[in-house]
Amino acid sequence: MINMEKAPASAWRKFDARYNMVGTVCITCNTSYFPSRIVCKNCGRNTKMGEKRFKGTGEIFSLTKIHVPAEAFKESAPYVIGVIKLDEGPMVEGHIVESGKEPIIGGKVKQVFRRMYTDGEEGLISYHFKFELI
Amino acid sequence: MQYTLKIEEELKKGNFMRDVAIIGIGLTRFGERWEHGMRELMAEAGIKAITDANIGSKDVEMIYGSTMASGRFVGQEHMAALLSDQLGLKNIPAVRIENACASGGSALRQGYMAVASGMHDIVVVGGAEKMTDVTTSEATTALGGAGDQEWELSQGITFPGLYALMAKRHMFEYGTTEEQMASVAVKNHDNAAKNEYAQFRKHITISDVLNSKMVADPLKIFDCSPISDGAAVVVLAPLETARKYNDTPIKIAASTQASDTLGLAERDSLTEIKATKIAAAHAYKTTGLSPKDINVVEVHDCFTIAEILAMEDLGFYEKGKAAKAIFDGETRLNSKLSVNTSGGLKGCGHPVGATGIKQAVEITLQLRGEAKDRQVSNAEIGMTHNVGGSGATAVVHIMKRAN
Numbered sequence: 001m002i003n004m005e006k007a008p009a010s011a012w013r014k015f016d017a018r019y020n021m022v023g024t025v026c027i028t029c030n031t032s033y034f035p036s037r038i039v040c041k042n043c044g045r046n047t048k049m050g051e052k053r054f055k056g057t058g059e060i061f062s063l064t065k066i067h068v069p070a071e072a073f074k075e076s077a078p079y080v081i082g083v084i085k086l087d088e089g090p091m092v093e094g095h096i097v098e099s100g101k102e103p104i105i106g107g108k109v110k111q112v113f114r115r116m117y118t119d120g121e122e123g124l125i126s127y128h129f130k131f132e133l134i
Numbered sequence: 135m136q137y138t139l140k141i142e143e144e145l146k147k148g149n150f151m152r153d154v155a156i157i158g159i160g161l162t163r164f165g166e167r168w169e170h171g172m173r174e175l176m177a178e179a180g181i182k183a184i185t186d187a188n189i190g191s192k193d194v195e196m197i198y199g200s201t202m203a204s205g206r207f208v209g210q211e212h213m214a215a216l217l218s219d220q221l222g223l224k225n226i227p228a229v230r231i232e233n234a235c236a237s238g239g240s241a242l243r244q245g246y247m248a249v250a251s252g253m254h255d256i257v258v259v260g261g262a263e264k265m266t267d268v269t270t271s272e273a274t275t276a277l278g279g280a281g282d283q284e285w286e287l288s289q290g291i292t293f294p295g296l297y298a299l300m301a302k303r304h305m306f307e308y309g310t311t312e313e314q315m316a317s318v319a320v321k322n323h324d325n326a327a328k329n330e331y332a333q334f335r336k337h338i339t340i341s342d343v344l345n346s347k348m349v350a351d352p353l354k355i356f357d358c359s360p361i362s363d364g365a366a367v368v369v370l371a372p373l374e375t376a377r378k379y380n381d382t383p384i385k386i387a388a389s390t391q392a393s394d395t396l397g398l399a400e401r402d403s404l405t406e407i408k409a410t411k412i413a414a415a416h417a418y419k420t421t422g423l424s425p426k427d428i429n430v431v432e433v434h435d436c437f438t439i440a441e442i443l444a445m446e447d448l449g450f451y452e453k454g455k456a457a458k459a460i461f462d463g464e465t466r467l468n469s470k471l472s473v474n475t476s477g478g479l480k481g482c483g484h485p486v487g488a489t490g491i492k493q494a495v496e497i498t499l500q501l502r503g504e505a506k507d508r509q510v511s512n513a514e515i516g517m518t519h520n521v522g523g524s525g526a527t528a529v530v531h532i533m534k535r536a537n
Contacts, residue, residue: 014284035285035397062306062404064298065351066290071275073290081291083299083399091399093291093299105306116289128289 011126018128021111023090025052032088056111056129058086063096063103072117084109084131095130108134154249155376155383155536158187158369159495164483165333167363172201172208172264173220175365179488180221180260183367187256188379191221194369195254197228198245200237200261201487206276208264217260234280235436237261238490239391239520239529242368246389246531249370261492262365263485273361277486280523282397294358294437296398296524298350301439303404305352308454310442312352316343317461318438319356319480325467326477328508333362333483343438357438362483366491368498373536382502387515388417388532398524407521409528410447414519417530418449423515425449428532430500430510431471432493434521435478444519445473448530472510475500490520494531501535 016022023034028047031040034054040047062083069077080096080103096103097114109131116128160182162175170178176199184191199214201207210216214228233240238261245259265273278287281296304310320340326332343356376383392412395401402408418424425448433448435441445456450471459465465473476482476496479489497516499505505513520529 062299062303064295064302064353065348066292066295066298067348067350068270068274068292068294070278070287070290070292071271074271076290079290081289081295081299083303083404093286093289093397093399095289105302 008124019113021054021056021129023052023054024049032090034086034090034092052088054086054088056086058084058109060096060103060105060107060109061085061091062105072119076117082109082131097130097132099133101133103133110134151250152252153373154246154370154386155373156368156386156494156498156533157371157376157380157383158183158185158189159498160184160186160367161331161492161495162365163331164362164364164485164492166266168266170363172204172210172213172262173216175264175363176213176217176260176262177220179262179365179367180217180258183258183260183369184221187369189256189369191223193256194223194226194258195256196226196248197223197258197260198231198241199228200231200233200241200259200491201263202232202234202237203276203279203486204263206268206279207273208267213262217262221258223258233527234522235434235486236490236520236522236527236529237487238366238492239518239531240490240522240527242491242494242531243389243391243529245370246386249372255372255375257370258367259370259491260365260367261488261490263487264363265361265485266363270361285397292350293524294350294353297437297439298353299398300404300443300524301352301437304439304442307405308457310457312344313340314457314461315352315357315438315442316340318435318441319343321460321466322435322474322478322481325475325508326481328506329477329482332477332481333360334477334481353437353439359436359479359484362485364483364485364488364492366488366495368491368494376536383536384498384501384533385536386531387421387534388530390414390416390420391527391529392416394526396523396526401525405443406453407443407447407525407528409525410444410519410521410530413528413530414448417517417532421532423532427515428471428517429513429515430475430497431473431517431519432476432478432496433473433519434489435474435480436484436521438480440521441474441478444521448517448519467508468511475505475508475510490518490529493518493520494533497533501533
């Protein structure tokens with residue numbers, strides 16, 4: 001668990017990925033990765049990886065509603081988690097926010113920027129991408 | 135060093151590997167063991183195993199210990215040295231193996247390799263977890279470390295949540311139902327009722343499972359393995375000298391392992407555990423056996439859907455066919471294939487670091503013919519299947535009576 005009070009750097013160094021969905025792309029085989037990878041799964045280390053900002057659009061591949069949460073998420077339970085197949089290829093896990101519509105497998109989603117959790121009463125607020133049904 | 139010379143001799147003869155046997159087993163009762171801490175549990179199982187192996191403590195050359203998260207559960211790392219210490223095994227090398235929920239199976243494989251290579255003769259492999267000293271929420275967080283901490287746990291995706299994502303996709307692709315998943319728990323509780331070491335020795339019904347509290351849709355509390363305390367220990371020896379200690383040594387015919395991406399979403403498929411398929415394929419190849427040769431198997435049913443995936447990925451059923459077969463009773467005790475006779479993780483309990491070793495203890499009991507009320511008739515060849523995380527590690531062992 002990221003504890004921003006004790007280890008702010010661990011949250012800070014993920015800002016690009018968590019706020020803007022920045023991953024990587026292999027310049028040789030053009031495979032996109034989110035979260036970012038240093039080594040391409042296809043080309044190994046015999047290539048270079050470039051940064052890539054994902055559009056954040058895709059569809060729900062699987063989903064669940066979590067009723068018994070981990071410690072830091074007690075306040076927000078229950079919440080819906082989806083595996084989202086991004087339009088660029090990779091699959092990624094993320095929250096699906098309440099929108100009045102019932103999320104189902106195959107449903108189209110887009111990325112939104114939301115609060116993830118608050119680190120205690122006086123702690124910092126952690127933000128993250130989430131997904132919303134289109 | 136004596137063992138270095140031994141390896142050189144073996145290399146000269148062209149014998150790179152020795153056969154390895156289990157000559158001793160020890161288990162604690164699994165469950166909420168409020169009166170005992172981790173070290174008492176380890177000592178209880180360890181003394182039983184060493185006594186069962188009919189060896190002296192001075193015979194033991196090396197010890198492998200496995201816990202998944204003893205640092206989170208009881209604040210104690212360095213557990214292999216502690217296990218050696220508590221068993222009075224003076225000054226021998228001791229190493230802890232951590233491989234999430236597959237810690238036990240992984241430690242067993244390390245012990246197997248140490249004996250097979252000729253590096254050591256008698257090796258003790260012990261696993262333990264003391265989970266009930268923390269709250270459920272703290273335990274959920276500790277277990278979450280078996281997944282991808284930066285992208286799963288950090289978003290509040292719990293372990294039941296990861297398996298729920300697999301279950302939902304399996305339901306979508308193959309029409310698997312909640313009743314079929316529930317039947318896994320019912321079967322495993324029936325088996326656990328016959329096991330004196332099991333945490334839950336009571337029968338449940340499908341409607342009990344369906345009406346239990348929702349954890350991560352579609353998984354209810356009765357679809358999930360419990361939080362447990364317990365320890366399991368085995369003693370390994372070269373097969374060629376095993377009869378010196380034990381009349382019915384159990385040969386480890388295959389010890390195989392594979393890994394995959396830590397994060398669930400990065401896998402090729404959500405409806406199979408590829409690491410299981412690879413480890414199983416290697417195990418069948420090295421032994422020349424096929425799924426139909428296996429009489430009894432302990433699979434990693436951390437959640438009911440996990441047993442369905444395991445039955446498919448180990449090759450017992452085609453993809454999409456296992457759920458109905460389990461519901462129809464094909465994997466009950468002494469039916470077509472006896473699965474999780476101990477009660478599995480669901481019924482027997484899941485003290486994480488002990489689980490992979492407990493599976494080997496159960497198969498040893500079955501192959502020795504000592505499984506009492508839950509004995510599988512004609513148990514000749516058995517298998518264990520231990521998974522780490524949501525499938526980033528899988529360990530498979532095939533075991534048979536040494537003839």
